[in-house]
Amino acid sequence: AIQFLRPYATPCGLPLCMEMQTASAAASTALLPRGRWVPWPLPTWASPPSQPSAASSAGSSERRPRTPSPAALKRAALCCLVGGSLPWSSEAISKTIDAPHQDALWTFLEYDMGLDPGSTIEIDMYNDRPANNTYVMVLTHEQWVDWRRVEPTTLPGSGADASGGGLNSYLVSYWRGTLKHHLKARFKVVAPTKDRYHIGILNAQQQTLKLHGTLSMVNPGGHELPLQEELIPNVLFVTSGLFLLSCLIYVCYIFFFMRRRDRTGMHYVMASALFLKGVVLLCWLGDCWMVVKYGTASSWSQVGWQLLEKVQTILELMMFLLIALGWKFLRADLNRTEVRFACGISLISFYLGVFEVACTTQSTCGSYQLSRYILHSLCYLVVIVAMNFNMQLVYQQIAEAPASLDSGKLYRKYHAYKGFRWIFLAFIIAPTVELFLKVTVMPWDAHWLYVLVQQLRTWAIYISIIVTFSALPHPSPLRVFDLTRDVALSDDEADEDVPEGVLEDGEPLAE
Secondary structure (H helix, E strand, O other): OHHHHHHHHOOOOOOOOOOOOOOOOOOOOOOOOOOOOOOEEOOHHHOOOOEEEEEOOOOOEEEEOOOOOHHHHHHHHHHHHHHHOOOOOOOOOOEEEEOOOEOOOEEEEEEEEEEOOOOEEEEEEEEOOOOOOEEEEEEEHHHHHHHHHOOOOEOOOOOOOOOOOOEOOOOOOOEEEEOOOEEEEEEEOOOOOOEEEEEEEEEOOOOOEOEEEEEEEEEOOOEOOOHHHOOHHHHHHHHHHHHHHHHHHHHHHHHHOOOHHHOOHHHHHHHHHHHHHHHHHHHHHHHHHHHHHHOOOOHHHHHHHHHHHHHHHHHHHHHHHHHHHOEOOOEOOOOHHHHHHHHHHHHHHHHHHHHHHHOOOHHHHHHHHHHHHHHHHHHHHHHHHHHHHHHHHHHHHHHHOOOOHHHHHHHHHHHHHHHHHHHHHHHHHHHHHHHHHHHHOOOOOOHHHHHHHHHHHHHHHHHHHHHHOOOOOOOOOOHHHHHHHHHHHHHHHHHHHOOOOEOOOOOEOOO
């Protein structure tokens, strides 16, 4: 991962391969602002600090980029691996840009956007802090990856420091336009096949910029979703229906086929996890439909379904924790310490989730995501310890109990928790396996397949837990223990047939 991220840390090393194109100031009609956009610049490690050099002919101070440290690359790799396992939100192609003051070498306006040949790109950008040698650039993914193959080059400077003339801005791009005060352009993508594109601002002299404007990319036919996400609405529609239908069937089973004394709060928690997951997918589907129709989603729809998704993950975590602690399956109530721990984990996770949704910078969002993952990992450790402790406790009860119907019920509980251990193991390693498949096997335009695999995996885990614990807390004993009941009844009947005062072999008792 560190080697893969190295070209992103040195974005100034672009190879030369295509002819530059300039923008026309009157090439397009005015773009209307659509929604709110949060700028996505490179992380701080990708915008290296620079040292002052001799003044250029324009009187501005240039800076020379420095190579990022290995520690910074490791942190970036960790953030990418953590963020890769998260569910993606629907990416709007039409955006209103309002970036804060920054002097980064490269600032992303749009990242990894799949477009078909003939797609239309419209750019209307303003710079309130005019600067020379500043460009809006459109890159293909192949060009972006090739950055690591070319060393950064600088122009010769003037004065004492002849090597400090600033970054060479004659770099490769699919399309570029000069941005000093204002850039307005509209053009179509001319390419043999579909591809991924990145749009950003190259600030060669790393002067302070204040950017605002609009950006729009539309696939042929007016499709507002990127190619990677065109089939995601269909996936969300099918999977949300699957979760809600499964919840309906399970609720009917609880109320119509389960005895009243067997219904517990744990069964309702499992049904709630199914229902809330289906609702989250429906809200995500609504967000996608807004992007398809209007080109961007409202802030309320994005924040709403993401907050609901945080609540759903907390409920999922509590379901695993309560099952591991044996609530309602092995014992009726939890002690005070366990209740406090569960409530504390839930509140802290919700607190971090709210700030993760409301954050406005990539570094801040990454810190909240990492903190939430660490908290959930702590809870997973408690689940593993509690699960193994309860399994050992049940096994000890089986070893000390005589062969009876009660022992058969203990065997049922032991087998249920043994299956739960494998289910939880699959829950832990599944995100890593899915991310590996996405990077190595799945094509870049099949993000819908990654989402489908994620949701089907979650559904399979929920259904496995429901089936495993469907007979608890009052399971029927194993069939082998029915023999003990039959033998006991036979002995009782034999004792009743023997006359009083006569031995079993027919001899009278001695006085």
